Each structure stands twice: as structure tokens, then as C-alpha cells.
Amino acid sequence: MDAAAAYNPRTVEEVFRDFKGRRAGMIKALTSDVEEFYQQCDPEKENLCLYGFPSEQWEVNLPAEEVPPELPEPALGINFARDGMQEKDWLSLVAVHSDAWLLSVAFYFGARFGFDKADRKRLFNMINDLPTIFEIVTGTAKKQQVKEKSSVSNHSSNKSKSNPKRGSESQPKYTKVMQAKDEDEEGLEEEDDEEHGDTLCGACGENYAADEFWICCDACEKWFHGKCVKMTPARAEHIKHYKCPSCSSNKRARP
Template identity: 35%
Template structure:
């Protein structure tokens, strides 16, 4: 068996070059080699630490002018509710419904609704249950009651949204709000207030006249003031005239004195005859 003879270095180089060259009529189809280059990014600069106060409380993006504008729209809406729209407000506040609140919106409208379930945490709510006290108060007192609580709510919700303002900005906001008349003051000086007041006074006078007919006089025999249903009066057993209890120094719990009461004029005449 013939053993393979080792090739010389020249023959080995010649055979390597011949193997690397393509044959005649044959193209080199080998794809070029791709080199993958990985770039390492430079280390980012360390971020500045965030204060704990900024993380715990979300910032309200508001300004003094924006907060005051919202206050103005809410105020106008609430004033209209207790003046021009007082009949609509009275009708919407049904005592048989669940407790309701009067809201003044930032678009100048008002609405009577139950407390909002999805209001932001900590946001002040208007007075609850204004419909439940409607039948327990006169209309004039009821509207004045609502306007007073509306003023308190306007201040609370305005400074709730101004919590992120600086002290100087909050002071300027308070000065701008203080320049406007409050809701209750505007209601008392309105034509609606005077109209309802006159109507209630006329009703009171007619009741006084009805109650003063027959056995009830229209005036006190001592001071001459008109009779009022809520006052304490006593009647003389002799002349049948009525007087204020305070005018004749008689208390409402003195039953025996009231039952046998004689007015000072009758007592003087009686002593004169005796």
C-alpha cells in the first residue's frame, strides 16, 4: 500500500490559491461578512431628588385669575337661584326627596342635586338638606338661609383650589373676592326679597285681623300695639278687654291669676265704688 507523500510548501500554496479561485463561468455567490457593532450609551446624569411634599399632594394648575373667574361664575349662578329663579328653586327642593345640595357651576349655571359621589377627595360640598327644611321655614327665611350657606361654600371651594398658590397670591385672591357683595347681601337688597317680604306681611296682617275679630281685640288695652298670634295676652274678666301679659305683669304660668284676671282700670273703678 502506497503511503501519501507530503506536499512541499510551494505546492501547498499553489493548491490553496487554485482552490480559492472560482472556476471559469462560475460566479462567486458568497455573501459579504456582516460585522455587528454594539454601542454602549454614556451614563445618564443623576436626576435631582423630588421633594416629598410634591409627591404627596398633586399640584392644581391654577392661577389667581382663573380661581377668581370660577368664583365669579359660581357666585352669579347662586345669586340667580335665590332671586330670579327662586320659584324654580322652591319647586326643585322637594322635602319628600333625599337630602339635596345647591351647586353653583363654573359655567354660570346652578343645579339641585344629591352630594356628588365622585368629587375630588377633600373638596368642600354645599349645605346638605336644604329641601328638608323648606316646609319648616318661611320662604324669605329659607332663601336667606340658603344664601348664607352658599357664601360659606364659595369661600371654601375657592381656597380649596387655591391651596397651591403662594401666600401673596392667596392674599390677592381674598382681596379680589372681598370687593364683591356676598350672595346674602345681594339677596337682601334684591327686588325678590322686597316682593316676598311684602307678600308675607300682607298675609300676617290678614291673619291678625281675622284673629282679632269677635272675642280678640286688634290692639292692647294698655300699650295700644296690635295683636300678634305669637304673643302672650290675658283678658279681663270684667270689661273683656285684652292686654299684653308683660303690660299687666302677668306670666303665662300663673293660671289662677289668668283665670280671675282684672285689668288695672277695672280694679281702680272697683276700689272707687267700695
């Protein structure tokens, strides 16, 4: 927890970068690293908190001992409810409290370093442009995923095998590889960018980028950066039905 207090951003842009880093770490804990997060939240342990750090890392640990703490503290005792409800409901509840903590930390910095009304408004607007952790964990930020997945499948079936940004008809429908665009197909690239510009990664929450490999979970129909779920195009070619780390963890028997 010392790492959380070691960095004191002083401008709106610095606070926003701090916010994004902590947010990315907590999203990892609740999505791609959910197995490890689940195990660390043992109900037999004392009050535990989920911390996100500017370095995009996360940690489950005891709360700070000093009062008042250097930074606002996350919700206490997130581990106690782990086995008392469905896992998805528990993760959603932790996500809500994580969103509240991120806002409290951001506006704590704003108060500490004297942000005026205009700076606070600008900071909130920058934060509000990102989907919440809750929206990412529950999938409510991706209501268009089914439509977009179908569109990508239709486009893929009509694309040339010789084009590196196009997949063959035999390519799994849930994968797409968008690489450097050809000059003679700039129009199609712009169409793809417009179509997928609002697509968000289910792990990190960042927008679609045309030069990145993405994969869609056949269970929850969320899209993910390949790097966020440790998946490569080569591996995806041999998978008939892909399940993301969160959906795979749901196979675990619940009490």
C-alpha cells in the same frame, strides 16, 4: 355635578373667574329663578345640595358619592327646612351656606395649586370686593337704594324727552335707561355714574353700568338689570307697580 369638577383654574385670576361664575349661578337660583329653585327643593326627596357652576348655571342635586369628593361639597339637605320656616329665612340660610361653599371651593383651588400667602391674600381681597350672596338675597348690600331711587326720580323729571338717555316725566319712577351720552352733557353723565356707581343688581350682584336698563322693585326696593329679570324698557312703561321674581313668589301661601 361633573361640570363642577371638569374645570381646574390655576391662577388667582382664573380662580376668581371661577368664583364669580359659580356665585352668579347661585344668585340666580335664589333670586330670579327662585320659583324653580323652590320647587326643586322638595322636602320629600333625599339630601339635596345647591351647586353653582363656572358657566353661571345652578343645579339642585344629590351630593357626590365618592369620599373625599373632587371638590368641597355644599351644605347637605337644604330641602329639608324648606317648609319649616318662612321662605325668606330659608333662602337667607341657603345663601349663607352658599357663601361658605364658594369660599371653600376658591381656597381649595388655591391650596391645590400652591398659592402663596400673597396670592391667597389677593384672591380674598378680590372676592371680598363683591357683596356676599347673603347680602344680595337679604338686601343688606343696598341700604342706599331708597335714596338713589328718589334721586333718579328727581333727575328724570328734569330731563329732556329728546335725549335718548333721559326719560320723560311720565316714565315710571322705578325705571331708568342709561344709553350713549351726548357730548354736551358729559358732566351730567359723570354725576350719574358717581351717584349710582355703588348700586348693585339684586339678581347678579354686579355694579350699575350707565349703558344698561335697570328697574326697581316697588316691594323690596332692590334694583335689577332688566336682562336679569327678563324685563324690557317697553314692558316697564306699562307697569304701574313692578315686583321682582322674589317678591312675586312671596305671594304663595306658606304652611
